[in-house]
Amino acid sequence: MPDVEARKTEIHRLAEVAADKPATYGPDLDLGSFDVAADAKSVESLESLNKQTKEAALDIGFDTTEDDRSGSYFQMDRSPIYRKVEQMFDNKLEIMSTEEALALYPELMYEKYYWRNVAPDKDKYTAQVALTRTEGYFIRVKAGQKIDKPIQACLFVSENNVSQNVHSIIILEEGAEANVLTGCTIHPKVRNGLHAGISEFYVGKGAKLTFTMIHNWSEDFHVRPRTGVTVEEDGVYISNYVMLRPVCSLQTFPVARLIGDRSRAVFNSIVYGLDDSYVDIGSETSLEGAGTRSEAVARTVSADRSTIYSRGRLIGRNNDCKAHLDCRGIVQSESSTQWAIPDLASVGAPGAELSHEAAISPIAAEEIYYLMSRGVPKDEAISMITRGFLDLDIPGLPPALRRQIDKALEETAKESM
């Protein structure tokens, strides 16, 4: 397998060169200060996980009872400790660790999927994952298969001060459909650490991937996801991102390339900035095929001393493409900062229609008084309005995913009271 070996060497070389390259956005981190994630033992059943782990997992939508799920993947620190495909989805769906997939399908992986949507030398975080990868999941849905129940994955950090460097890949073959719910979280005892996550998604012709990610971190934790998506003809990619808990710093800017004609991408993001959180989120959609469409919607609330950057970039590269960006923010505290940064470009495509609405404002006083006039105390009114503001109507969101988002919002509303 000369090609595989050559590609391995190339990835390594690219990563080494970028090992100290700061990211374009977000605070620069000293990667040397984190330990490499440790090994954990596999489990036969998710029920055997300890109570705190199960509860933390449930908070980000991972149900250890596996009710209403088609498959599960659970990674503790650097080890994939559990994976399962429900029997009725056998032969339709593959779930394994990225390590296993590389061993099983080396040529396919290196040629088509592994480091093809995200560059290993993008910055020091991609380089770190390329050089010291600690697993991640591989999910493949076979052509024409429609997996109606969500596939759930959990990337869990149980030790202090480690760097979890995961690389995950999702492939939807032609005409396939799947809902993937990924939750990333930590054990309640964990204070600081780093989660660097590469995600590469390949949405085939006429396929539809709904990817919902819920993040729960802590005040001293750093997060640097790097996501690249390609969507082929008539394919649909829907991303829902939810983060409602404090984090030290989080910076992510997923890029979706709509390479196929009539392909579509939707990004929905809900972020609540609490305590001293530094959150820099955004998305880029590159509209390359004819008849491509895209929409990015972000709702951000900043409280306490938090800083939020909400970015959105639309690049029209085809005369027949249309995209809209909608980012709204509420600033709840005098010590918090918010930036809304819409960014539109038409590149050699005079027919491209790109638009945006960006707004940052307080909660309108008249809305608070309106609720109060119905007997709702002021604090409760503010909490209801904030929850409502973050409660994006996401058309076509599977009920199980809807419930998870509702639950996360409910918890936040309760805590903010």
Place this chain on the structure above:
Amino acid sequence: MDLDRQQPLLVIENLHVAVGGSEVLRGINLSINEGETHVLLGPNGGGKTTLLNTIVGLPGYRITQGSITFKGTDLADLEIDERARLGIGVAFQRPPAVRGIKLRQLIEVAAGEGDHEVLLADLIGDLSLLKMVDRDVNMGFSGGEMKRSEMAQLIAQAPELTLFDEPESGVDLDNIAVVGKAMNRLLKAERVGKGTRAGLIVTHTGHILEYVNADIGHVLYNGKLACKGNPLDLIGEIGKHGYGKCVECAICQM
């Protein structure tokens, strides 16, 4: 006459209210008893909405003299929500749209604790809310939808005194009838062991009085109550002579 029914619910004494430094209300005296529906007529800018908003407790309406007492409690130090829980409800002329809050939620919140399925089903039928209950409240609602939404919330809240700010404005004829019916339902509901509810309707056209029976009319002119009498007679006189003549008109009972 049953003495209980004559308990004053709302008493306004020598009320002066300033908005942004200028005095808008200049010595209002008004008493509303249980079971009574009053109408407040008057030209635009005369202070009708100011009076309503002052009773509701909206900020920006500063009482410089006088008092408002509801069920014996001085409202001066009460927040908007405390006044609402004490029994004051308001149907706004132009309620704000609230993104992410469904009409269904507001009806439930207004109704308070408990299971409201029966009430909701009833309101959805009565006020044709089927297409509205799961929409963000007032977001893109037409004039009629907005008023029906306000009525539904108030019927759920069941306040002892309801204030209506221009209930007919921006509403077509079909909807005025529906709104009028809802107002009657709200005002005429009998409560076990208590008097019937009271209302104060602000209108400058008086159209709503074709659907709602009101007991007493007042004309608010230049920050003062200039005239009091039978609401329909008052409207007749105003139609003939304009508001300017109210102070000296023949039918005044002041």
